[in-house]
Amino acid sequence: GAGVSQSPRYKVAKRGQDVALRCDPISGHVSLFWYQQALGQGPEFLTYFQNEAQLDKSGLPSDRFFAERPEGSVSTLKIQRTQQEDSAVYLCASSLASKGLGPNEQFFGPGTRLTVL
Amino acid sequence: AQKVTQAQTEISVVEKEDVTLDCVYETRDTTYYLFWYKQPPSGELVFLIRRNSFDEQNEISGRYSWNFQKSTSSFNFTITASQVVDSAVYFCALRYGGSQGNLIFGKGTKLSVKP
Numbered sequence: 001g002a003g004v005s006q007s008p009r010y011k012v013a014k015r016g017q018d019v020a021l022r023c024d025p026i027s028g029h030v031s032l033f034w035y036q037q038a039l040g041q042g043p044e045f046l047t048y049f050q051n052e053a054q055l056d057k058s059g060l061p062s063d064r065f066f067a068e069r070p071e072g073s074v075s076t077l078k079i080q081r082t083q084q085e086d087s088a089v090y091l092c093a094s095s096l097a098s099k100g101l102g103p104n105e106q107f108f109g110p111g112t113r114l115t116v117l
Numbered sequence: 118a119q120k121v122t123q124a125q126t127e128i129s130v131v132e133k134e135d136v137t138l139d140c141v142y143e144t145r146d147t148t149y150y151l152f153w154y155k156q157p158p159s160g161e162l163v164f165l166i167r168r169n170s171f172d173e174q175n176e177i178s179g180r181y182s183w184n185f186q187k188s189t190s191s192f193n194f195t196i197t198a199s200q201v202v203d204s205a206v207y208f209c210a211l212r213y214g215g216s217q218g219n220l221i222f223g224k225g226t227k228l229s230v231k232p
Binding site: 031033035040041042043044045048050055056059089091093095097104105106107108109110111113 | 121154159160161162163164167208210217218219220221222223224225
């Protein structure tokens with residue numbers, strides 16, 4: 001089945017390195033979300049795309065975090081000059097519908113576990 | 118402010134016991150959705166149920182049941198006759214009317230079911 005996929009599954013970076021995390025949503029899904037899940041915590045919203053438009057980036061913790069979805073499908077979350085506090089699991093989710101409430105389930109990928117040394 | 122509170126950090130039960138996971142939410146919106154997700158050790162979030170704010174009917178799905186009470190802003194989840202495979206972290210989440218659709222999660226409850 002073609003669910004949400006993310007790569008790499010695990011990433012170890014030295015402090016100060018740049019990293020890029022990839023998300024392949026379910027084909028045809030309009031909405032794409034990125035979440036950050038620290039150890040022992042619930043996921044926290046980072047940013048939202050509707051097709052290629054980034055409509056909400058209010059959850060990005062600093063200007064070192066940047067996300068894009070240039071063709072409205074695959075998305076990349078980039079973290080520049082990584083810090084130890086960036087260590088977390090980064091989850092991607094997609095849903096069929098566009099903005100607004102409705103029975104538009106979010107389907108989550110397996111996440112990328114980032115460890116910054 | 119929008120918030121989800123799961124007061125139980127960890128619960129341990131013996132197989133076949135019933136267990137209830139608590140969820141309390143806060144929102145000023147009259148239109149919202151509530152969710153439960155399961156996160157097994159593999160890490161992937163698995164959708165369990167969605168409830169909208171206008172439907173307070175309780176729901177049962179096999180061994181799972183949900184009790185939604187607007188009067189107490191609670192959306193509790195009960196597993197009947199628990200099994201070892203139910204061991205996971207369970208998250209309650211809120212999507213409110215003013216959002217783009219992003220979910221607000223509680224901190225999760227880790228359920229351990231021992232044989």
